[in-house]
Amino acid sequence: MAAALPPTSALDDAALDAAGPAFSPLYQQIKALITRSLQAGEWRPGEAIPSEMDLAARYKVSQGTVRKAIDELATENLVVRRQGKGTFVATHAEEQVQYRFLRLVPEPDQKPGPVERRFIDCKRLRAPAEVARLLDLKAGDPVIQVRRLLFFGGRPVVLDDLWLPGLLFKGLTAERLSDYRGPMYALFETEFGVRMIRAEEKVRAVAASTADAPLLGVTEGAPLLSVERRTLTYGDKPVELRRGLYDTSNHHYRNELN
Amino acid sequence: MAAALPPTSALDDAALDAAGPAFSPLYQQIKALITRSLQAGEWRPGEAIPSEMDLAARYKVSQGTVRKAIDELATENLVVRRQGKGTFVATHAEEQVQYRFLRLVPEPDQKPGPVERRFIDCKRLRAPAEVARLLDLKAGDPVIQVRRLLFFGGRPVVLDDLWLPGLLFKGLTAERLSDYRGPMYALFETEFGVRMIRAEEKVRAVAASTADAPLLGVTEGAPLLSVERRTLTYGDKPVELRRGLYDTSNHHYRNELN
DNA sequence: GAGTGGTCTAGACCACACT
């Protein structure tokens, strides 16, 4: 580790004046360095990162220290370890489950039918104050709004409204969304270099509005699950806002508590 | 480790015929042994377990192996590590947050008022088929049903219905529930020796029924969040079934996706 | 067989809490 400070090194007073503890374990520093390389695209999604021994040599630390750093990156789903092969940059493209963040599952008695998508709208507009605030933008900044339906077994179940920062997603059109095979987040990752890392969701029960009810094939006022998602990329920077309306007649939102 | 098999030890054919891989890392075996002691109550909730060095000596393995076992137990919230003090058996009694499993949070504009509880009912009955199935009981086995309301800032927000295996919770009465200060799971833990480890929840949007609406102070048909929880103890044994109805006018169900 | 991640060990030292 040439650049990083050893844990016990003295710091000048100016550094100590800065906020936060002027100390972090070596493996945390290594983790931060690897994360920086991931963010900078030094290794592309799906590719292998250097082996633990290589990284240990690069950063001048022991393999065990690199291992602990990678362990944490793996539990945060930034990388995936595969014994005998290497450690790979996580991707939304080659995942076992289609939608990593979608917690909606069919009731046990339902047949898991095929999933279809229909993009209703994709337009550019100026960010309303609330959207701007949640995306860390200024009100009036360009944003892209996308509206789409998800069908399970031929029936509409999810109505999604998305807001994306216009600057990050230049050139996004309804056509590109429709043509792309695979999860939307995989397209964002490969075409726009925006990697969805984690998300926060707020779930509520709401009544179907006059406008939304026919799209989901429910009666006006029918109870729907409202799922507001704020999706973050590296450094907890928000890059997507999403409001989903779920018809939970034959599906439910599944969650595990630990 | 006297009893546990070394990772590479040969097994006779009968053992190989049994389902599952006939191998687990040493630290997993240690983890299982510690878990067994936790389950058996060798150390009570809130108490410290032996130090890593002591456990290493007891099981005849290195401290690092014990450490890895405890690390996993800590991430599963079975124990809590405190630097300089020791490792402690997790408990619902002395927690920073009142309700570890309750994901309901007030809207940002709401003042977080005091939480009050009101127990409406606590009766013994025979398990309906569905309840029995989910609790791994036989239909007709004795169960205890509890109904209660949670108030936030004086207003009813959560209506809970619980089903508990009658054999595990002998002597549970509405009075004991009302008199107890602290989370219900803490009472279960200290009075009945039943430790809630993790849970699965199914969330849906439903319309308020004629019977439930007045309890929550909403109009009939108003959209409510239905939260079905199945709570598990050691060995993933189900020990509680719970159906909550949440009024999400001023609160929401919060979730983090990774 | 070579290379990768996974496990296990033994020992050193650090940070923290109690006494």
Next chain:
DNA sequence: GTGTGGTCTAGACCACTCC
């Protein structure tokens, strides 16, 4: 000071994948 968990190291061997 003593004891606890937390970090870091160096080396050995195992399990898996691919050539």
